[in-house]
Amino acid sequence: MVAKFRGPGMYRAALGTALGTALSYAIIGIFRSWYGLDPLFKGYAVLELSLFLAPIGFLIGLGAFDYWFRWAAGRPTIPDDHSSHGAHSWRDYFKVNTDHKVIGIQYVVTSFVFFFIGGLFAMLMRAELAQPGRQFVDPSTFNGLFSVHASLLIFLFIIPVFAGMANYVLPLMIGAPDMAFPRLNALSFWMLPLAGIMMLMSFGAPGGSFASGWTAYAPLSVTAPEGQVFFTIGVQFAGASSIATALNFLVTIITMRAPGMSFFRMPLLVWANFSTSLLVVIATPFIAVSQFMVLFDRALGFNFFNPTGGGDVLMYQHIFWFYSHPAVYIMMLPGFGIISEILAVKSRKPIFGYRMMAFSLLAIVVLGFTVWAHHMFVSGMQDWIRVPMMITTAIIAVPTGIKIFSWLATLWRGVLHLDTPMLFSLGFLTMFTLGGISGVMLAIIPVTIHVSDTYFIVAHIHYVLFGGSLLTIFAGVYYWFPKMTGRMYDERLGKLHFWTTFIFFNATFAPMHVIGIQGMPRRVADYAEQWAGWNMAISIMSFFLGLSALLFAYNMIVSWRGGPRADSNPWNALTLEWLVTSPPPIFNFDAIPTVVGGPYEYGVPGAVHGVLKGAEVPQPAGATASGASHGSATKDQE
Amino acid sequence: MEAAGISAGIALDHHDDGHDDHHHGPPPANRSSRVSHEVLGMLLFIISEIMVFAAFFAAYFFIRLVAEGHRWFPFEGYELPVAIAGVNTAILLSSSLTMHWAQVSIKNGNRFGLKVGMVLTSLLGATFLFIQINEYIHIGFSPQDHAQGTIFYGLTGLHGAHVLVGLSLLIIVTVRAFRGHFSPEHHHGVEIPGIYWHFVDVMWIVVYTAIYII
Numbered sequence: 001m002v003a004k005f006r007g008p009g010m011y012r013a014a015l016g017t018a019l020g021t022a023l024s025y026a027i028i029g030i031f032r033s034w035y036g037l038d039p040l041f042k043g044y045a046v047l048e049l050s051l052f053l054a055p056i057g058f059l060i061g062l063g064a065f066d067y068w069f070r071w072a073a074g075r076p077t078i079p080d081d082h083s084s085h086g087a088h089s090w091r092d093y094f095k096v097n098t099d100h101k102v103i104g105i106q107y108v109v110t111s112f113v114f115f116f117i118g119g120l121f122a123m124l125m126r127a128e129l130a131q132p133g134r135q136f137v138d139p140s141t142f143n144g145l146f147s148v149h150a151s152l153l154i155f156l157f158i159i160p161v162f163a164g165m166a167n168y169v170l171p172l173m174i175g176a177p178d179m180a181f182p183r184l185n186a187l188s189f190w191m192l193p194l195a196g197i198m199m200l201m202s203f204g205a206p207g208g209s210f211a212s213g214w215t216a217y218a219p220l221s222v223t224a225p226e227g228q229v230f231f232t233i234g235v236q237f238a239g240a241s242s243i244a245t246a247l248n249f250l251v252t253i254i255t256m257r258a259p260g261m262s263f264f265r266m267p268l269l270v271w272a273n274f275s276t277s278l279l280v281v282i283a284t285p286f287i288a289v290s291q292f293m294v295l296f297d298r299a300l301g302f303n304f305f306n307p308t309g310g311g312d313v314l315m316y317q318h319i320f321w322f323y324s325h326p327a328v329y330i331m332m333l334p335g336f337g338i339i340s341e342i343l344a345v346k347s348r349k350p351i352f353g354y355r356m357m358a359f360s361l362l363a364i365v366v367l368g369f370t371v372w373a374h375h376m377f378v379s380g381m382q383d384w385i386r387v388p389m390m391i392t393t394a395i396i397a398v399p400t401g402i403k404i405f406s407w408l409a410t411l412w413r414g415v416l417h418l419d420t421p422m423l424f425s426l427g428f429l430t431m432f433t434l435g436g437i438s439g440v441m442l443a444i445i446p447v448t449i450h451v452s453d454t455y456f457i458v459a460h461i462h463y464v465l466f467g468g469s470l471l472t473i474f475a476g477v478y479y480w481f482p483k484m485t486g487r488m489y490d491e492r493l494g495k496l497h498f499w500t501t502f503i504f505f506n507a508t509f510a511p512m513h514v515i516g517i518q519g520m521p522r523r524v525a526d527y528a529e530q531w532a533g534w535n536m537a538i539s540i541m542s543f544f545l546g547l548s549a550l551l552f553a554y555n556m557i558v559s560w561r562g563g564p565r566a567d568s569n570p571w572n573a574l575t576l577e578w579l580v581t582s583p584p585p586i587f588n589f590d591a592i593p594t595v596v597g598g599p600y601e602y603g604v605p606g607a608v609h610g611v612l613k614g615a616e617v618p619q620p621a622g623a624t625a626s627g628a629s630h631g632s633a634t635k636d637q638e
Numbered sequence: 639m640e641a642a643g644i645s646a647g648i649a650l651d652h653h654d655d656g657h658d659d660h661h662h663g664p665p666p667a668n669r670s671s672r673v674s675h676e677v678l679g680m681l682l683f684i685i686s687e688i689m690v691f692a693a694f695f696a697a698y699f700f701i702r703l704v705a706e707g708h709r710w711f712p713f714e715g716y717e718l719p720v721a722i723a724g725v726n727t728a729i730l731l732s733s734s735l736t737m738h739w740a741q742v743s744i745k746n747g748n749r750f751g752l753k754v755g756m757v758l759t760s761l762l763g764a765t766f767l768f769i770q771i772n773e774y775i776h777i778g779f780s781p782q783d784h785a786q787g788t789i790f791y792g793l794t795g796l797h798g799a800h801v802l803v804g805l806s807l808l809i810i811v812t813v814r815a816f817r818g819h820f821s822p823e824h825h826h827g828v829e830i831p832g833i834y835w836h837f838v839d840v841m842w843i844v845v846y847t848a849i850y851i852i
């Protein structure tokens with residue numbers, strides 16, 4: 001029994017959580033007795049500290065830091081015997097695992113769990129909104145529902161699910177055996193479920209869950225009941241996780257590409273994650289700081305956002321949006337990468353304008369930092385900021401437009417294979433373009449002033465996030481499902497999933513443009529009688545949309561358990577991940593492959609992107625000798 | 639704090655190339671860049687750190703120049719101890735020199751220089767923190783009093799937290815140095831905390847200039 005608590009694992013993690021909480025009591029007790037405060041243990045102070053210390057205790061207990069502790073003390077580190085590589089049973093997914101393929105699956109599955117929870121909240125909201133007046137939940141619960149819905153789907157689904165998919169395929173695509181910092185990778189994953197659980201736990205807080213939206217504007221977030229800090233602190237863990245992963249991606253991409261893979265031979269998914277990671281590294285600290293400031297104002301009475309003390313309320317919005325506008329691209333660029341892969345493979349043509357595709361990503365990274373105040377047109381900020389922000393916002397649509405036209409030109413005269421990943425990609429193209437158009441409309445100040453805080457905004461964000469990001473996520477999951485699981489999914493169910501999603505998505509969100517322009521306010525549980533008809537229709541359609549997601553879940557679970565075996569390259573794709581078996585061998589490659597051409601030479605006779613060592617293309621001597629011995633060793637192991 | 643977790647991750651994540659001979663492992667990755675993982679990781683992490691400071695400087699800018707009735711020290715009898723902080727600046731900057739000395743020493747195989755350099759650097763860093771805390775005790779206003787106090791404590795405290803993280807890294811290096819680690823060939827463990835420490839020092843110059851001088 002004692003041994004269970006000494007070795008890393010869930011038991012010790014539970015112990016760590018308990019110790020973290022106890023430590024919070026102790027620290028608060030000591031400080032308050034020092035200052036002679038009464039009562040000794042103030043509830044909210046202990047809560048806020050333990051929201052930091054309990055998760056850290058959990059991570060230490062789980063074993064995420066074991067190696068570093070030994071290293072720091074100068075003791076001999078336990079050589080990594082790679083026993084933690086690969087997963088042999090489902091239990092291995094509940095451990096600190098350093099294999100990027102295991103971590104990728106941990107990420108994707110965890111994010112989808114939060115996707116379904118967040119989706120459930122959306123169903124509850126639509127039930128409430130089906131009719132004017134009050135049906136199922138009271139207004140403050142409703143505020144909590146939309147806040148937790150948005151926060152989960154943004155911070156625990158879209159951002160991490162992209163990181164998870166890239167975690168799985170990116171090292172394979174560049175011919176690397178793993179990520180640059182495998183232990184850091186494991187730590188980044190394990191911070192995520194903690195952040196999500198924290199946000200969900202807020203429903204148990206006195207005064208209900210946090211209810212100030214995913215934007216958590218001050219001063220509302222400073223004065224809101226305690227549920228708010230579950231967001232404030234949960235975001236810190238999600239943010240730390242994404243910064244750590246982004247560093248990992250950048251270092252992996254820069255230093256671990258296979259021989260012959262120059263920057264302009266990288267698949268666009270790698271380019272997309274390179275750009276996204278730059279955005280994360282530069283922007284995410286801003287949301288971390290904004291939430292720390294809220295926490296200090298709340299817990300210790302600081303004056304960052306307190307106007308009577310000389311603080312500035314609008315400052316919150318500036319700092320928040322300086323992160324959160326780039327964040328909308330953090331939520332979209334990896335999807336651009338997925339679509340580029342799929343469209344080229346499924347239309348059997350090289351990507352049109354490969355270099356323009358790469359440069360437009362970098363242009364978005366730069367321009368993304370120049371438009372933040374377009375979220376503040378009606379906030380009462382200085383007037384002179386408005387027009388420059390309107391102009392930059394219109395300009396940033398240009399690189400995005402370049403990408404759309406490149407994709408269309410890639411399709412032009414291609415041989416289109418309309419299977420599930422391709423359908424989702426085409427669905428993305430159309431829906432995201434509509435979302436982009438409503439975005440440019442919102443960039444125009446007079447329009448924005450009219451529709452700010454109405455359902456028009458809700459329509460816009462869902463066309464870009466659901467019709468944009470989520471459709472690329474579905475496309476990517478179907479596309480790499482054979483590689484990740486070694487099984488084929490059910491194509492008929494997949495197509496049914498696409499068509500139901502596509503139809504009910506439009507039926508749900510398109511009408512919101514109309515009621516938005518008519519002035520129906522967002523983020524309110526009740527509305528005027530005039531919109532009753534529209535809302536009833538929207539609610540019914542949204543329930544069908546919810547059901548369509550269940551088709552996806554069913555297909556994934558059943559196919560993973562019993563789908564037909566997938567061979568190594570079911571799509572006839574060129575990129576490196578398809579050179580190895582499905583699922584890939586434990587160390588990805590027996591020896592690092594060599595890249596000899598571009599990634600998208602589809603339809604070019606005889607074109608190859610990469611070759612495995614020992615395959616046709618002769619290799620210089622020396623390198624092959626060790627490669628061969630490694631190769632046989634792996635085969636023995638299998 | 640999140641900074642601590644990540645920086646530890648970057649600085650301490652370690653290759654185990656050396657063990658590959660003893661058991662089967664992954665094929666060694668191709669090196670497509672001359673920069674090492676650890677150095678590149680630390681440099682990128684420092685970009686994130688700079689942005690953390692940038693967000694606080696944004697708050698400084700708003701409080702000092704934009705907010706209603708904005709003003710700056712000295713006002714209503716509140717004054718900042720420019721001279722003492724200046725001495726403290728000198729202390730921190732000299733710690734960068736001793737750090738550099740330690741780094742050069744181990745590159746030349748001078749283990750004694752490494753140990754003395756690390757001990758001196760850690761002591762100077764600790765002295766800086768001590769003087770800083772002393773300044774807090776005697777300064778006569780609190781972050782609760784007004785936004786100027788908030789951002790004063792905010793920026794110097796943020797920097798102090800970084801000194802604390804850096805100091806922890808330095809102590810780890812010192813312990814390892816005394817336990818016989820590091821050699822002219824393997825001194826990443828000194829170099830990377832060193833980069834971080836130099837960053838913390840340079841950042842102080844910016845903070846000092848913004849808060850005390852201009």
Ligand code: HEM
Pocket residue numbers: 215328329331332374375377393394396397400435436437438439440442443448451452453457460461464465468469
């Ligand atoms: C051509 C590209 C785009 C333009 C010009 C654009 C423009 C805008 C503008 C001006 C607003 C502010 C509306 C207001 O509050 O009055 C807005 C809101 C928003 N946009 Fe976009 N957008 C674009 C693409 C995207 C993308 C790709 C995403 C995410 C994947 C996105 C996500 C959002 C979100 C989440 C909001 C609402 C924020 C809130 O909660 O208030 N947008 N957009």
Ligand SMILES: [Cu+2]
Pocket residue numbers: 324325328371372374375
């Ligand atoms: Cu924006």
